[in-house]
Amino acid sequence: MSEKDCMSEKDYEVIVIGGGSGGYAAGNFLQDAGVKVALIDSADELGGLCILRGCMPSKSIIESAKRYEAIKEAAEFGIHVSEASIDIEKVMQRKKVLIDDFKGYRQKQLTDGRFELFRGKAAFTDSHTVSIQMNDGSEKSISAKAFVIATGSSVFVPEIDGLKDAGYLTSRDVLESNSIPKSITVLGGGAIALELAYFYAACDTEVTVIQRSEQILSNMDRDIADEAQAALEEVGIKFFCGTDISKVSASDGKKVVEFSHDGKTVSVSSDEILCALGRSPNTANLGCDAAGLDLNRGKLVVDLTMQTNQTHIYAAGDVCSPLDVVHLAIAQGEAAAQNILNQLKDNTDVKPETVDYSLSLYGIFTEPQIAAVGLSEAEAKDQGIDYATASYPFNDHGKSMVHGSKHGFVKLMVDKKSNKIIGGSVIGPEAVELIHEIVVAMSFGATAKQLLHIPHYHPTLSEIWTYPAEDLAEHLAEI
Numbered sequence: 001m002s003e004k005d006c007m008s009e010k011d012y013e014v015i016v017i018g019g020g021s022g023g024y025a026a027g028n029f030l031q032d033a034g035v036k037v038a039l040i041d042s043a044d045e046l047g048g049l050c051i052l053r054g055c056m057p058s059k060s061i062i063e064s065a066k067r068y069e070a071i072k073e074a075a076e077f078g079i080h081v082s083e084a085s086i087d088i089e090k091v092m093q094r095k096k097v098l099i100d101d102f103k104g105y106r107q108k109q110l111t112d113g114r115f116e117l118f119r120g121k122a123a124f125t126d127s128h129t130v131s132i133q134m135n136d137g138s139e140k141s142i143s144a145k146a147f148v149i150a151t152g153s154s155v156f157v158p159e160i161d162g163l164k165d166a167g168y169l170t171s172r173d174v175l176e177s178n179s180i181p182k183s184i185t186v187l188g189g190g191a192i193a194l195e196l197a198y199f200y201a202a203c204d205t206e207v208t209v210i211q212r213s214e215q216i217l218s219n220m221d222r223d224i225a226d227e228a229q230a231a232l233e234e235v236g237i238k239f240f241c242g243t244d245i246s247k248v249s250a251s252d253g254k255k256v257v258e259f260s261h262d263g264k265t266v267s268v269s270s271d272e273i274l275c276a277l278g279r280s281p282n283t284a285n286l287g288c289d290a291a292g293l294d295l296n297r298g299k300l301v302v303d304l305t306m307q308t309n310q311t312h313i314y315a316a317g318d319v320c321s322p323l324d325v326v327h328l329a330i331a332q333g334e335a336a337a338q339n340i341l342n343q344l345k346d347n348t349d350v351k352p353e354t355v356d357y358s359l360s361l362y363g364i365f366t367e368p369q370i371a372a373v374g375l376s377e378a379e380a381k382d383q384g385i386d387y388a389t390a391s392y393p394f395n396d397h398g399k400s401m402v403h404g405s406k407h408g409f410v411k412l413m414v415d416k417k418s419n420k421i422i423g424g425s426v427i428g429p430e431a432v433e434l435i436h437e438i439v440v441a442m443s444f445g446a447t448a449k450q451l452l453h454i455p456h457y458h459p460t461l462s463e464i465w466t467y468p469a470e471d472l473a474e475h476l477a478e479i
Helices: 003-008 021-032 049-053 055-072 088-111 171-176 191-202 222-234 326-344 377-382 398-403 431-443 448-452 462-478
Strands: 012-017 037-041 116-126 129-134 139-149 153-155 183-187 206-210 238-240 243-251 254-261 264-270 272-275 279-281 313-315 361-364 369-374 387-393 409-415 421-428
Touching: 012 021, 012 116, 012 326, 021 037, 021 088, 021 139, 021 326, 049 055, 049 088, 049 171, 055 088, 055 171, 055 191, 116 139, 139 326, 171 191, 183 191, 183 254, 183 264, 191 206, 191 222, 191 272, 191 361, 206 264, 222 238, 222 369, 222 409, 222 421, 243 264, 254 272, 313 326, 361 431, 369 431, 377 387, 377 421, 387 462, 398 462, 409 448, 409 462, 421 431, 431 448, 431 462, 448 462
Parallel strands: 012 037, 012 139, 037 116, 139 313, 183 206, 183 272, 206 238
Antiparallel strands: 116 129, 129 139, 153 279, 243 254, 254 264, 361 369, 369 421, 387 409, 409 421
């Protein structure tokens, strides 16, 4: 039997494994194009990580913590507030109302019949067939001409001596807890670790952060990391960077983390431990070997078209992405869907859809916020780019001073050869909003001089970008 005849006997044209942001984006795109799609999702609740246990619930509780922190700082603005307190149960109730609304909308989209939905865990038995262990205990086997894998990721918990016995929290536990510990030790110094460390510190918890790397935010430039640490230390967070955790134990009702730091053995005792050391792609039980799929450190290996080494299998989201963020998962899912559609229609002359990572965008919702787009200085150096940078602090900028900003700065980076902006970063008030001005500028290939000449209303936070833009425009004009 020929490959063409074999393909015609498949149950579906496309099977999408995973109903989160990337999977839904792919499935919805394909069904809108008239493709017969099956979607498989094993979660107890439909909706995906971002809605249920990630972006939206975490930002909800962080917003409450920020409001509480602002009230505690009200005296600086001539406002007297007495006996302010935070009610964690009401914080979580508000979060639940918001998330119920978000997930209800997505669940309706997943169950309205636009594609056939299977509730269960999928594993490849060959490159065109998956076996589904249904949530009700039954089993099914279905096949397709093409696949999109969007199984997401799970909390990574390392093998640390004594950690499991002592007990620990994950981000999911934090988002579902109606209590706030008096003290907590956070393992990790990435975005999730810092956001939740800030949440607890703003809620009057004694917080210690233990980071293996020499700096927090190891994927960002050192100046950003150092400024973030300084700002968070003012909230009361204590940091240990450049560490190696040796063991965890329980003693007198406390949890003790022992680690090396600056050549010495140090121990930190607290009521709780938060394990926030990243996430692992969900590929372990997917049957990748049976499908002949290549992995790199657990992630599916894909090219810029989101195609794996199996030409009919694509992927999107945390299971394959270089950066685990929702907007990229959606872009990846839609690119995968478009390329599969071209395959199904035998449009071999059509240029494949690719995902552009040059505008990779990153945001962290601490206070102050942190955001970046494009290349970091370290990445520019690695690529051999001759670049120039300029920065400007928030504590010397009019609207920021009115706002009460004490920490932070904006930084622009340009390629000296083209004068185009190739990166921007910001730590300060509303940083995750402010970074989008640089995203737009970079998307149009703007130079620092062009950014400088764009009108900015005064006084606004966004006009701070004009200061590094002016420095770079003048500097590059002299070269």
